[in-house]
Amino acid sequence: MNKTKSPWIRTVTLPKPTLQDNTADSDRLISALKSKLQTNAVHLDLDLLKKLPDLLRKWEFNVRCILFKDRHGWLLSGIAAADDSRRFVGLAVDLGTTKVVLRLVDLSDGRLLGESGVNNPQLSVGPDILVRIHFAETSGGLKRLNALIIAGLNQTVQDLCRSCRLEPQDIYTIIVAGNTAMTHLFMGLDPRWIIREPYIPVTNKPGIVKAAELGIQVNAGARVFIFPNVGSYFGGDLIAGIFFAGLHKRSDPGILVDVGTNAEVVVGNENWLIACAGAAGPALEGGMTEMGMLAGPGVVDRIAIHPDTHEFDLHTIGGESPKGICGSGIIDLAAALFLSEMIDIRGKFVPAVCGKHLKQIDGLAHLVVVPADKSATGSDLTLSQVDLDSLIRSKAAMYTILETITTTVGITLEDLSSFYVGGTFGSFIDPRAAIAIGMLPDISLDRYKPLGNSSLGGAALALTSADFLKEIDEIRDRITYLELNVNQEFMNRFSAAKFLPHTNALLFPSVKKRG
């Protein structure tokens, strides 16, 4: 986080009231802020109004103001003595279906104060968002889901604050980015119509709500900004990603890919933004392979294969004994298998090369990646031909989506001067491996930019930007959503992409060289 001067904190020294200047307390404060902020609208809540006369006099009319901005003016969220050394804190929230990640930021200088991630407490209802939406339709279901996420958030805020020696009371601004369904459940809005044709959210622009109205236990004056969405399938988390990557401010076109069960893709620059989403297949998340799992200690995330001995060189998170493999590990593994010719261009095991690594289980070829005596589970960690086929389909889908969206806007993948990869998974992908299997295009490696948690990054960035709302509204309004038609052309592209790296090897010159 940059140590930029915050737009949200202003210290004002008010002229003291006299018989000649007997403006009311709040109007005196508002008038000073209006002139300082060059605005004609500053609002303050009744709660603050009630405390104002005592505090102004106690502080001798020197006031530190914590502000926020909505679409039509400024809000005064809180005040303190000019020499008060307490921190005024902003909270960025990535409201994921699986994980909720919180980041505390000092509103006065944008400094990171703490971060914490917890499982989304709604997982107890169902890991899948569809299951939750159906649960929301049962009696009391929506209330329950809403209560789970709000209570979980309050608990995490409390824990995180304690570990940072802060109080929830110190939080004056909250910015939340989540997908459309999670946003609805967070606000207590009925998600029923999101999943039914023609897929209508309750709101595209939730805007700014009082934290207290949402049941969030922070400062009484705190406001929550919730990222807008484009529709049911393109949520605020992705708009936060665009905002974080700065895709909307580039002169030449760039691309942002959020890789997960769905691949969400946005291509654009300062003039236009085209988005689409498609099922990239769960293989990329490590969900469907036998040994696949989400990244964590003991999970294999990097693999190299010795070109002569075909011995595996594994790297696990935290250096612990391997217990499974995550998405980026699988891509590494597939790339290494292909480059060492243990699988062919169709992704099929080559028994002659695989040799002792190959094993038949229930009549199906399995590659033993970690033998039982070296694994943390006590069993072989294996990759089956079915796993591989699934991975090939996923990577082909991803490439096809990338090809389709760029073709639609009349550019080539080579025209993309920056390639942002977002999502927790995206940030761990080794672009070389992804290129080797033809999942990502064969462009210069320095164009690839991992974003990490871009949804959280976008929410935190908004906490330090005075004009974030205008900028985010502009992003949202500029996005054209491209409905992917799985027509003959798409299928042709998909079929061509189902080879390693691709039927047209000319598209992947660097892989050829290395191969």
Add this chain to the structure above:
Amino acid sequence: MNKTKSPWIRTVTLPKPTLQDNTADSDRLISALKSKLQTNAVHLDLDLLKKLPDLLRKWEFNVRCILFKDRHGWLLSGIAAADDSRRFVGLAVDLGTTKVVLRLVDLSDGRLLGESGVNNPQLSVGPDILVRIHFAETSGGLKRLNALIIAGLNQTVQDLCRSCRLEPQDIYTIIVAGNTAMTHLFMGLDPRWIIREPYIPVTNKPGIVKAAELGIQVNAGARVFIFPNVGSYFGGDLIAGIFFAGLHKRSDPGILVDVGTNAEVVVGNENWLIACAGAAGPALEGGMTEMGMLAGPGVVDRIAIHPDTHEFDLHTIGGESPKGICGSGIIDLAAALFLSEMIDIRGKFVPAVCGKHLKQIDGLAHLVVVPADKSATGSDLTLSQVDLDSLIRSKAAMYTILETITTTVGITLEDLSSFYVGGTFGSFIDPRAAIAIGMLPDISLDRYKPLGNSSLGGAALALTSADFLKEIDEIRDRITYLELNVNQEFMNRFSAAKFLPHTNALLFPSVKKRG
């Protein structure tokens, strides 16, 4: 109340969602309203958002909208089916120190639905606003005063609604006009600094607050607009009066006088407004004379005296036996006494003319207005020389204030083409009597316009006007408050006005003629 088309109700038919037009429910509604209202800002609350998807589909996307407007855009306070026949109701409140008067208005056509006045429940703490302000400074005092007025208001709303076959839930908009101190107590704001030099209110522009935040039990989406004030001594009730009289829209200058314990006076036109206030003396409210009381059944409000017999011809409110006299009755009485020469130009009883009507009680001359056998109290109703002296001072103060303010702005009383008399008392004054004693200037009678409860009138008028907020802000900002200096010039004017009708009889030609 005029049957004007209301600006607050709009019925919209939304295009039904399709795959091609999959805007979210709220954005669909907001977009239709934006185009209908020609605005770029329509806000709706989270509560309404939660109900929206179900209701829109139940009503097949035909929606009747109840709107309100704040300084920066429109608010959607509530929705109903397009064919719903329930009334949407606005509530105007005159928040008087002594009396609180409520009026219900149909928001769709401005029609009066009901009206009710009750004593201000804060009277239990003290009849005088100063006593209440001091009470507010004691522990829990402010909370108690606030709770009294809010609970009283809720009860009166409930009773009034029941008598009109309405529900408090039907009330979507509330407009409140009160003096600065009452406004503070109503909002729970500390009034302490209003009465201490340099006399600073907490707020001059309370603006719009959610009814629920104030504890008012009406529709959950309802908003309350509270009239702004100019300062501690010129409150929202008077701004409501100006708004009601239309003083700020006149091309030629007019005057508005609110007569009570204080005389509040505004002179102005479409370009300027000058206000001042001064103690006119409680005699004018009937408070300090021995037989004086507030208007009510059995109270004398009109008196004529037979020129020859000097018999009194009394009119009482409701035609009941007389039990006292109200402010307008006292003015009538004094005028009749003067015109029949029972008092002289100094306001002293002329024993030779008063004859049997005069009585000495404790060495002080008393005029028996109603003998014991004809009064409802069983005692004589009398007017003492002290009462008369007090009345003379009050009327002199009033005339002096009128003379001073017009002189200050460089016009004469004769230049005033309209003379609005507001306040409950003002509406009952017979201008002829007030002119006869020299309290009001001797201008053509048709220029006198009684306004009745102008504070309530202004609040109710705002309920039917789309641009009320802008208009009221403009009134408030245009007012120049004139501090009355009781200097030698003022005292000279006051001394000259202490005669009946005035030292300079040329100022009152019509009185001369009749006399």
